[in-house]
Amino acid sequence: MRFYVRSSFLHKLFKYGLIFFFLIMLETVTIPLTKEGAVIPDLLLCGVIAVGIGEDERTAGICGLVSGFFLDALGGTGLAISPLIYAFCGYLAGVFARFFLRRNFLSYMIYVACGAAARSVITLAMVYGGQGAVPLNLALRDIILPEYFLTVLVSPLLYLIIALPLERKNKQSLKN
Numbered sequence: 001m002r003f004y005v006r007s008s009f010l011h012k013l014f015k016y017g018l019i020f021f022f023l024i025m026l027e028t029v030t031i032p033l034t035k036e037g038a039v040i041p042d043l044l045l046c047g048v049i050a051v052g053i054g055e056d057e058r059t060a061g062i063c064g065l066v067s068g069f070f071l072d073a074l075g076g077t078g079l080a081i082s083p084l085i086y087a088f089c090g091y092l093a094g095v096f097a098r099f100f101l102r103r104n105f106l107s108y109m110i111y112v113a114c115g116a117a118a119r120s121v122i123t124l125a126m127v128y129g130g131q132g133a134v135p136l137n138l139a140l141r142d143i144i145l146p147e148y149f150l151t152v153l154v155s156p157l158l159y160l161i162i163a164l165p166l167e168r169k170n171k172q173s174l175k176n
Contacts, residue, residue: 019161021070023067026043027041028071046112046154046159047063049115049155052091053108057093057095063086064083064090065087068087089111092111109152112155116151119148
């Protein structure tokens with residue numbers, strides 16, 4: 001029994017590997033060095049949802065699982081639930097894009113807003129799980145809401161980089 005790997009699969013693996021490696025490095029190394037606050041936009045969430053919109057749910061789920069694992073490993077938090085969160089958000093974005101809303105910018109922004117809200121709830125749970133002495137109003141004002149709005153504000157850039165080229169490629173392949 002032989003195992004064959006298609007070159008298109010290797011090309012896709014290499015392409016998404018580079019994109020998500022770049023996003024992980026931005027999120028864990030570059031942005032914390034240039035920004036003085038503790039709030040960093042969730043670039044991986046936007047990227048995984050963009051793959052779900054532009055490609056399919058399986059690819060987005062795999063990208064979310066692998067990139068979440070590397071984010072936790074490189075971010076210094078150890079193994080947390082980030083791989084499951086990113087895989088779930090990417091998979092749901094792909095399924096919803098296929099069945100409910102069309103694959104366009106407006107649906108992408110709706111998915112990012114919902115994913116960022118879910119991520120904010122998890123961040124709030126992590127803040128209270130690690131440091132229970134933080135009042136809710138300070139946690140919302142200083143961590144949760146700025147992270148949510150920064151993630152939503154940065155997300156159109158990742159749509160332009162990831163989902164829009166995939167959308168154009170898919171439209172051309174449907175015409176042929």
